[in-house]
Amino acid sequence: MNLSELHNGESGYVERIEGTLAFRTHLEEMGFVVGQKVTRIYNSPIGTPVVYAVMGERVALRDEEARRVNIANEPISTEELIHSPNSTKTGKDSSGMTGSEIEEDHHHISADVSCHDAQEAEGDGTHVCTNCHEAVLEGCGGCPNCSKPNVVKPANPDDITIALVGNPNCGKTAFFNAASGGHERTGNYAGVTVTSVVGEMDLDGHHLRIIDLPGTYSLKAYSPEEAYVAQELSKGKVDVIVNVLNVNNLERNLMLTLQLKEFGLPVVGALNMYDEFRSSGSTLQMETLAERLGMIFIPTVASSGEGVKETIRQALDAALSNKAATEEHRENRREILQAIRNKERSNAQANAKVRGLLEGIYELKEGKQKKRTLFLDRLLVSNPVSYIFFLLIMWIIFQLTFFVGQYPMDWIEAGVDWLKDTINGVLPEGWLNSLLTEGIIGGVGAVIVFLPNILILYLLISLLEDSGYLARAATLADPLLKKAGLHGKSFIPMLMGFGCNVPAVMATRTIESRKSRLVTMLVIPFMPCNARIPVFLIFAGAFFPKSAGTVMFLLYMGGIVVAFLSAILINRLLHKQGDSHFVMEIPPYRRPMAKSVLSHTWERGREYLYKMGHVILVASVIIWVLQYFPRGEAGETEQQQQEQSYLSTIGKAVQPVFAPLGYNWQMTTSVLTGISAKELMVSTLGVIYGVDADEVDRDMEAGNSEEAGQTSLATRIKAEGTTPAQALSFLIFALLYIPCIATIAALKNESGNWKYALWGTCYTFAVAYIVALLAYWIMA
Numbered sequence: 156m157n158l159s160e161l162h163n164g165e166s167g168y169v170e171r172i173e174g175t176l177a178f179r180t181h182l183e184e185m186g187f188v189v190g191q192k193v194t195r196i197y198n199s200p201i202g203t204p205v206v207y208a209v210m211g212e213r214v215a216l217r218d219e220e221a222r223r224v225n226i227a228n229e230p231i232s233t234e235e236l237i238h239s240p241n242s243t244k245t246g247k248d249s250s251g252m253t254g255s256e257i258e259e260d261h262h263h264i265s266a267d268v269s270c271h272d273a274q275e276a277e278g279d280g281t282h283v284c285t286n287c288h289e290a291v292l293e294g295c296g297g298c299p300n301c302s303k304p305n306v307v308k309p310a311n312p313d314d315i316t317i318a319l320v321g322n323p324n325c326g327k328t329a330f331f332n333a334a335s336g337g338h339e340r341t342g343n344y345a346g347v348t349v350t351s352v353v354g355e356m357d358l359d360g361h362h363l364r365i366i367d368l369p370g371t372y373s374l375k376a377y378s379p380e381e382a383y384v385a386q387e388l389s390k391g392k393v394d395v396i397v398n399v400l401n402v403n404n405l406e407r408n409l410m411l412t413l414q415l416k417e418f419g420l421p422v423v424g425a426l427n428m429y430d431e432f433r434s435s436g437s438t439l440q441m442e443t444l445a446e447r448l449g450m451i452f453i454p455t456v457a458s459s460g461e462g463v464k465e466t467i468r469q470a471l472d473a474a475l476s477n478k479a480a481t482e483e484h485r486e487n488r489r490e491i492l493q494a495i496r497n498k499e500r501s502n503a504q505a506n507a508k509v510r511g512l513l514e515g516i517y518e519l520k521e522g523k524q525k526k527r528t529l530f531l532d533r534l535l536v537s538n539p540v541s542y543i544f545f546l547l548i549m550w551i552i553f554q555l556t557f558f559v560g561q562y563p564m565d566w567i568e569a570g571v572d573w574l575k576d577t578i579n580g581v582l583p584e585g586w587l588n589s590l591l592t593e594g595i596i597g598g599v600g601a602v603i604v605f606l607p608n609i610l611i612l613y614l615l616i617s618l619l620e621d622s623g624y625l626a627r628a629a630t631l632a633d634p635l636l637k638k639a640g641l642h643g644k645s646f647i648p649m650l651m652g653f654g655c656n657v658p659a660v661m662a663t664r665t666i667e668s669r670k671s672r673l674v675t676m677l678v679i680p681f682m683p684c685n686a687r688i689p690v691f692l693i694f695a696g697a698f699f700p701k702s703a704g705t706v707m708f709l710l711y712m713g714g715i716v717v718a719f720l721s722a723i724l725i726n727r728l729l730h731k732q733g734d735s736h737f738v739m740e741i742p743p744y745r746r747p748m749a750k751s752v753l754s755h756t757w758e759r760g761r762e763y764l765y766k767m768g769h770v771i772l773v774a775s776v777i778i779w780v781l782q783y784f785p786r787g788e789a790g791e792t793e794q795q796q797q798e799q800s801y802l803s804t805i806g807k808a809v810q811p812v813f814a815p816l817g818y819n820w821q822m823t824t825s826v827l828t829g830i831s832a833k834e835l836m837v838s839t840l841g842v843i844y845g846v847d848a849d850e851v852d853r854d855m856e857a858g859n860s861e862e863a864g865q866t867s868l869a870t871r872i873k874a875e876g877t878t879p880a881q882a883l884s885f886l887i888f889a890l891l892y893i894p895c896i897a898t899i900a901a902l903k904n905e906s907g908n909w910k911y912a913l914w915g916t917c918y919t920f921a922v923a924y925i926v927a928l929l930a931y932w933i934m935a
Contacts (some may be wrong), residue, residue, distance in 0.1 A: 167226030184372035186210030321399035323370030385822035435522025521761035557654035571600035594779035621747035638728030652682025686833035880934035891923035
């Protein structure tokens with residue numbers, strides 16, 4: 156019998172998990188250990204995913220994942236646990252590998268987060284590093300022989316470094332904000348979306364550095380987060396660990412504590428969310444638990460700051476009193492980490508040890524929060540009406556991000572224009588004036604203008620994530636998206652793509668699976684963003700006046716279809732990146748903390764400005780040089796200057812490539828400038844065709860396709876002999892090729908590799924070319 160055969164309210168006991176080693180280990184870390192009781196709570200309206208209660212938490216699984224979990228109707232005896240296939244180191248496991256083979260295979264897991272090219276090898280999800288031919292696990296961080304140490308180093312050797320470690324959703328970030336006062340700086344290190352945040356404070360005459368490491372269930376390096384945490388603890392200068400635990404689920408949280416205790420570092424436990432624990436009537440004999448584990452525990456409520464300062468003070472005392480022992484173990488930490496990984500594949504024995512530690516001293520009762528969560532889930536997740544609430548919430552996010560955000564965008568744009576006018580009033584016309592106003596200020600303005608969208612988007616996503624609804628939204632969206640190989644959490648970034656692709660790509664960091672994250676960010680450029688609308692309005696209105704609305708609708712639907720088809724194709728190409736499973740913890744509903752949400756929002760906005768700004772600035776200056784030089788004789792019009800510029804020369808040289816699509820050199824040049832920003836496609840055509848700049852602005856602000864079709868630019872384009880077939884081909888190309896340089900920069904930053912940014916750029920160009928070519932041939 157497997158888990159998928161249970162009905163709502165029925166329970167079973169985990170007997171065996173099938174699948175790759177990485178998949179089995181991940182499920183075990185989520186609580187599906189052999190012998191553990193699992194209860195089916197509810198399913199999504201479509202039937203899958205299904206939410207199960209296990210080890211005090213709720214976890215959503217697709218049916219295909221649930222079928223891999225074999226269960227028994229009765230509790231499993233201790234004798235059966237010892238000889239369970241998932242918990243022994245001898246004999247064959249579900250993949251056909253012997254225990255010794257698995258142990259040898261796991262010996263080569265890396266703690267580094269960088270991903271190296273690997274060739275698939277036989278075995279249980281293993282690959283072979285192409286650099287040194289060592290075996291690495293599917294989905295792990297890379298190869299230990301090739302990885303470069305990546306350490307968070309203190310600025311001063313006398314600083315005391317405290318590492319915050321804990322499971323996801325344990326309130327660790329809230330604890331960090333309470334401890335550091337929110338004065339943090341982000342440190343982005345090797346890996347994809349794996350970040351640590353560093354805060355500094357002074358306490359009792361000592362300078363402390365507090366590192367908020369990513370949430371992790373274990374140190375076995377089966378995910379980028381696990382690999383990064385393990386790396387920092389084994390290579391970095393960490394003096395003491397503060398293990399943040401959700402006191403409402405110690406059975407699972409303490410399994411990580413057992414691994415941390417083996418490092419030889421002093422560990423202080425923060426029993427977080429203690430207010431919920433007290434209000435539910437639950438009890439814990441804290442002194443007995445501290446005695447059994449040999450470490451100090453402090454009850455904390457991170458949201459209010461209760462117990463946080465005391466925990467940091469205890470951590471400081473532990474670091475100072477154990478300094479000699481810490482230094483002694485510092486050189487051996489990599490060996491200790493390797494020993495932790497070489498232990499049994501299953502967490503059953505660790506779970507049994509945790510149960511023994513909690514026996515007789517820990518009584519957990521169901522509080523109001525769980526009852527409230529169950530009630531809300533019946534309304535928002537397991538009911539057919541749930542999709543109405545889901546669409547309503549997504550609509551509100553879309554409206555707030557792009558329509559409310561339009562007002563501050565207009566203010567910023569007005570500020571940029573004022574600065575340009577000021578410079579124009581001070582400097583005479585010439586190359587310096589043009590460089591400052593069009594190259595530098597124009598480039599920086601292209602970044603800053605999207606900042607309101609970024610801030611509003613991340614504010615809303617933070618609210619959804621902290622409240623617990625984001626996981627539920629992913630559960631509702633997953634049945635549709637999985638048909639294209641996408642993750643349920645891909646829905647929100649793809650929806651955001653209709654407004655602006657840049658914040659949409661950045662929003663993919665909420666997706667835990669690296670493969671799903673890559674696929675999502677690579678297909679987002681096909682979602683038609685706002686910047687393409689002027690092109691759609693002018694060309695659809697000019698060449699298809701009677702059916703312009705239908706043409707625009709079909710363009711939008713076409714972008715969605717191409718995105719889904721591309722997701723299927725890219726999934727096949729990225730099969731070596733690992734399986735994309737839907738295994739998601741469903742946290743209880745909680746009230747978001749204003750300080751945490753605002754801090755997270757600002758950090759993402761600051762990161763956007765820093766990462767995107769310099770890339771776009773350089774690109775904008777390069778495009779300005781190509782558009783401005785060489786200069787002709789004095790008295791030449793802007794149109795004449797544009798026609799002899801390097802950019803127009805390139806456009807004329809490249810035009811034969813676009814000739815099969817029916818494009819003249821003017822349209823080709825517009826495509827090239829559109830790489831910088833889609834808004835430039837219309838303005839470039841206006842300059843080339845000699846339309847006054849003010850008239851171009853009015854063209855771009857046309858209220859509908861009928862008005863746009865009657866503008867000066869539309870009239871000139873038709874007068875040049877452009878046919879409806881050419882116009883349709885141009886519309887499709889503008890729809891499908893890479894939106895702008897900012898999107899390319901976002902792809903690079905979020906994927907962690909220029910390879911994916913360049914591949915995505917080339918892929919969108921190829922798709923745009925092929926589809927536009929077919930449309931031109933059919934229409935012509």
